[in-house]
Amino acid sequence: MATGATFDVGQMRVHILNDGVFVTDAGNLFGGSRKASIKGAMHPVLVEAGDDLVLIDAGFGPELPEMLVGRYELRREENLLDHLDEAGFAAEDVTHVILSHLDADHVGWALGPPSFPNATVYVQEAALEEARRMPEKDGRRAAVPAVEKGVEEGWCELLDADGDVLPGIRVEVRAGHSAGHQIVWIGDGEDIALYTGDLAPAKIWLNPDLISGVDTDPEAARRNRIEVLSAAESRDAPVILYHEPGACLVRVRKTEKGFEAVPIGD
Ligand SMILES: [Zn+2]
Secondary structure (H helix, E strand, O other): OOOOOEEEEOOEEEEEOOOOEEEEEHHHHHOOOOOOEEEEEOOOEEEEEOOEEEEEOOOOOOOOOHHHEOOEEEEOOOOHHHHHHHOOOOHHHOOEEEOOOOOHHHHHHHHOOOOOOOOEEEEEHHHHHHHHHOOOOOHHHHHHHHHHHHHHHOOEEEEOOOEEEEOOEEEEEOOOOOOOOEEEEEEEOOEEEEEOOOOOOOHHHHOOOOOOOOOOOHHHHHHHHHHHHHHHHHOOOOEEOOOOOOOOEEEEEEOOOOEEEEEOOO
């Protein structure tokens, strides 16, 4: 299994970690009844920022959530905590966890059960509110009790806008895939990298016209995808693609039809 890349952004060191791959029916992602299966990696990102250690998104957790058994298959030899260990860190070292949104494949190790005892977990309030309105069996809805418990116990902080979680770690609300979906800019000025979350989670999603069956607001997703990828291109920012099973660190370039990925490194 490919190990993640490590690269520097200004004074910060960025590690692309790994929580395995999932396989699911294409119909679960695009809607309709397509029979092809589709594979997605999970690449949580670890940022060394001075004395702080920031994790961005948190995979599926110790095992595939019950509600997805039968629809999703999870394949991994090593999980996120193994890869964290290989990067030289323990779960106790993580000080901040940023969740792009509340889907099960992004919140696992952060919420179910919480694996980072010294971390504050950052969630956009709009994402929580939307999750509360989802149907009973929905993955986002399943995250609600843990987030509410975290808020009550003080280890989860609700955000209601763009802002700096730390100097050089900036969240920006870019809704569409979910309400309150947040992306993360790592760095400052021209020395900057982008984590897109599920706004553009893999190379195929660099096409703004591709509508996902799991986007809450497809028009917002399309508009935000174009704006964010245009900003990444103009800043020449490395872009980390959370679900990309191939090379997940790329630069993006505008084409006639949308954007294309230019791999960085290997
Ligand atoms: Zn996802």
